[in-house]
Amino acid sequence: NNIVAIVGRPNVGKSTFFNRLIQRREAIVDSVSGVTRDRNYGKSEWNGKEFSVIDTGGYIKGSDDIFEGEIRKQVELAIDEADAIVFLVDVEEGITPMDEEVAKLLRKVTKPVLLAVNKVDNAMREKDAIEFYNLGLGEYFTIAGMSGSGTGELLDKLVEVLPELPEIEEEAEALPRFCVVGRPNAGKSSFINALIGEDRYIVTDIAGTTRDAIDTRYNRFGFEFNLVDTAGIRRKAKVKEDLEFYSVMRSIRAIEHSDVCILMIDATRGFESQDQNIFWLAEKNRKGIVILVNKWDLVEKDTMSTKQYEAKIREQIQPFTDVPILFVSALTKQRLLKALETTVHVFESRKQRVPTSKFNDHMLRIIENFPPPAIKGKYVKIKYCMQLPTPVPQFVFFANLPQYVKEPYKRFLENKIRENWDYSGVPIDIYIREK
Numbered sequence: 128n129n130i131v132a133i134v135g136r137p138n139v140g141k142s143t144f145f146n147r148l149i150q151r152r153e154a155i156v157d158s159v160s161g162v163t164r165d166r167n168y169g170k171s172e173w174n175g176k177e178f179s180v181i182d183t184g185g186y187i188k189g190s191d192d193i194f195e196g197e198i199r200k201q202v203e204l205a206i207d208e209a210d211a212i213v214f215l216v217d218v219e220e221g222i223t224p225m226d227e228e229v230a231k232l233l234r235k236v237t238k239p240v241l242l243a244v245n246k247v248d249n250a251m252r253e254k255d256a257i258e259f260y261n262l263g264l265g266e267y268f269t270i271a272g273m274s275g276s277g278t279g280e281l282l283d284k285l286v287e288v289l290p291e292l293p294e295i296e297e298e299a300e301a302l303p304r305f306c307v308v309g310r311p312n313a314g315k316s317s318f319i320n321a322l323i324g325e326d327r328y329i330v331t332d333i334a335g336t337t338r339d340a341i342d343t344r345y346n347r348f349g350f351e352f353n354l355v356d357t358a359g360i361r362r363k364a365k366v367k368e369d370l371e372f373y374s375v376m377r378s379i380r381a382i383e384h385s386d387v388c389i390l391m392i393d394a395t396r397g398f399e400s401q402d403q404n405i406f407w408l409a410e411k412n413r414k415g416i417v418i419l420v421n422k423w424d425l426v427e428k429d430t431m432s433t434k435q436y437e438a439k440i441r442e443q444i445q446p447f448t449d450v451p452i453l454f455v456s457a458l459t460k461q462r463l464l465k466a467l468e469t470t471v472h473v474f475e476s477r478k479q480r481v482p483t484s485k486f487n488d489h490m491l492r493i494i495e496n497f498p499p500p501a502i503k504g505k506y507v508k509i510k511y512c513m514q515l516p517t518p519v520p521q522f523v524f525f526a527n528l529p530q531y532v533k534e535p536y537k538r539f540l541e542n543k544i545r546e547n548w549d550y551s552g553v554p555i556d557i558y559i560r561e562k
C-alpha cells in the first residue's frame with residue numbers, strides 16, 4: 128500500500144480529518160476483530176485505490192504546547208516514510224509561524240504534497256483561504272473536516288498523485304517475507320547480523336531517502352526467505368530518540384510488506400506501550416507475528432523466569448495471545464536458529480488450507496454441543512462452515528440469524544479452531560453470514 132501522512136501543527140483538525148478518511152473501513156475491520164486500537168494509523172480507500180493513513184499528530188501527547196522542533200522532526204519523518212503528504216492548515220488562525228516552518232520543509236520535497244485548508248465552511252472563508260497561496264505550495268484544497276465538505280475533491284487528487292507501486296515478481300512473491308521490527312536498541316540489527324552473518328546491517332547514515340522497503344533474499348540453515356530491510360534499521364543513526372512515533376512510523380511499510388513480523392523487544396525494558404502498538408500494527412494488517420525477547424543474557428534468571436515474563440507479555444497482547452514468544456540473545460546467539468524456524472513455521476501455518484469437510488465436521492460437532500446462546504427466544508443454527516480461499520486465514524460460518532452471533536461466541540469459535548489447528552502467531556478472521 129501507499130502511505131499517506133497527515134501533517135500540520137496541533138489543533139488544525141488532523142485527527143478529525145484522519146477519522147473521516149478511515150471511518151468506513153475501520154467500521155468493517157472493527158466488527159470483525161471486535162477491538163479498536165491504534166487511532167493514528169488506518170486503512171482508507173478512494174476510487175478503488177487503497178492506501179494507509181497516518182496521523183502524525185496523534186503520536187504526540189499534550190500537543191498544545193508542543194515544541195516547534197518536535198513538529199519539525201515529525202514532518203521530516205513523514206517526508207522520509209510517506210508516499211504523499213497532506214498538509215493541513217486552519218483558515219480561522221491563518222498562517223502561523225509554525226505553518227511557515229512546515230511549508231519550508233515541504234517545499235523541498237519531491238513527493239506529492241497536498242495543502243488542505245481546513246474549517247472552510249462558508250463563502251467568506253473561501254476568500255480568507257486565498258492567503259495560503261503565500262505558503263508557496265501552489266494550489267490548495269478547501270475542506271471542512273467536520274462536515275466532510277471538500278474532502279472528495281482532495282481525495283480525487285490524492286489517489287491520482289499516489290505513485291504506482293512496483294509489481295512484485297512472482298518468484299519473489301512465493302518466498303516468505305519477514306521483517307524485524309521493534310523499538311530502537313531492542314537489538315534488531317544485532318539479531319539480523321547474527322542470523323545472516325554479514326555486517327551489511329551495520330548502521331550507516333545513508334543519505335537521501337529510500338521509498339520502498341527493500342527485500343533481500345537469503346538462504347540460511349536450509350530456509351529460503353526475503354528479509355524486508357526497514358529504513359528504521361538502516362537509518363537509525365539519524366534519529367536517536369526513543370519516541371513511539373518513530374518506531375511505529377518506521378515499522379509501517381515493513382509490516383505491510385511482510386508475511387511474518389518478528390517483533391523484537393528488549394528483555395531489560397519489558398513490553399511497553401510502544402511494543403504494543405507495533406504488535407497491533409502487525410495484527411491489524413493480519414500478518415504473522417513472532418515475539419522475540421532479546422538480551423535474555425542480561426536477565427538474572429532468579430529474578431524472573433521465562434514463564435512469568437511470558438505471562439506478562441500475553442496480558443499485554445490480549446485478546447490475540449496465541450503468539451510464539453521466544454527468549455533469545457543476539458549477543459550469545461542463543462536460540463536464534465529456533466527463532467528463524469518458528470518464523471518459517473508461522474509463515475507455513477498462515478498459508479495452510481483446512482479441507483472443508485474436515486473443518487465442517489469438526490466444528491459442527493463442537494457447535495452442536497455448545498450452540499450460540501438463544502436471544503429473545505430465538506435459536507441460532509449454524510449449518511455449515513468453511514475456510515475461505517483467501518491469502519490470510521478467514522473462516523465463515525453460515526447461520527440462520529447471523530446478527531445474533533455475538534463477539535464472545537465468535538471468540539469461542541476462534542479458540543476452538545486454534546485448539547485443533549496450529550495458528551500460533553497467525554491472526555484469523557471469523558465471519559458469520561446468512562446462508
Ligand code: GDP
Nearest residue numbers: 311312313314315316317421422425456457458
Ligand atoms: P536496534 O536499534 O534494534 O537495531 O539495536 P542494535 O542491534 O543496534 O542493539 C542495540 C544495543 O544492544 C547494542 O549496543 C547491542 O550490542 C546491544 N545488544 C543487542 N542484542 C543484545 C543481546 O542479546 N544481549 C546484550 N547483552 N546486548 C545486546
